[in-house]
Amino acid sequence: MTAEQSDQPDQHPVNALDDVVHQRVRLGILTVAHQARRVEFGFLRTALDLTAGNLSQHLSVLEKAGLVHIEKGYEGKRPRTWLTLTPAGDRALREEVAQLKRLIQQIEQGGSDAQA
Amino acid sequence: MTAEQSDQPDQHPVNALDDVVHQRVRLGILTVAHQARRVEFGFLRTALDLTAGNLSQHLSVLEKAGLVHIEKGYEGKRPRTWLTLTPAGDRALREEVAQLKRLIQQIEQGGSDAQA
């Protein structure tokens, strides 16, 4: 146990996860936005069971990070807010998934007691 | 308050995730603890690239939640802290993995599960 690769700061999957993306609610938002091309605020709100205030803030975090595009307009006379994933958002989500898969593999392989 | 059609409380995978387990660092701790039967504090610290203070607090969160058992003692004359997953911790980790898998599947299918 000699050669410590100190130039390898962190090889652990969790260190490759981005907190903006990994956060539970935002991961949900990105997932839904990935599945549907364009999502309504209200749909997200009920699909993820959030308060409007909570959702509103998570959206601005995602927008500020450049992961989603937010589009405000009207449906008839009612104001609406739609959400689309940006290319960066799509990449970020894929990256999250890739790291989660690595993590899951580690968990499922290396157990002292493993059972599916 | 309108008793709306909340008979479908939340079918979305992210709502089944436990924030105690899902948090990035703690997910890492649980993963490492799952792979090795018994982990040293110092090992976790370097493996996950954490400050001691940060690790210390995450461990007490996990302990308070009953997910890990913390054991203090000596190795030779040096004080050491070891960590083991409790059965509940193991179950919680498996549950997290199960939900993550559901989530990943949803993402990778990429279908348009549209709205109105």
Next chain:
DNA sequence: GCAGTCAGCTTTGCATTGCAAACTGATCCT
């Protein structure tokens, strides 16, 4: 043997985050 140093954590202090209640402004109902 007692100052100084180091290993191994814990505690403290503070900035950020996340949540829901309160608010704004427009539309619908009667």
Next chain:
DNA sequence: AGGATCAGTTTGCAATGCAAAGCTGACTGC
């Protein structure tokens, strides 16, 4: 017209997460 409802945003506050400082005991030089 006046109230109820929809669609979000802003505000206020509690909880979280982080690193720096602090604490405790062991070993080292003198």
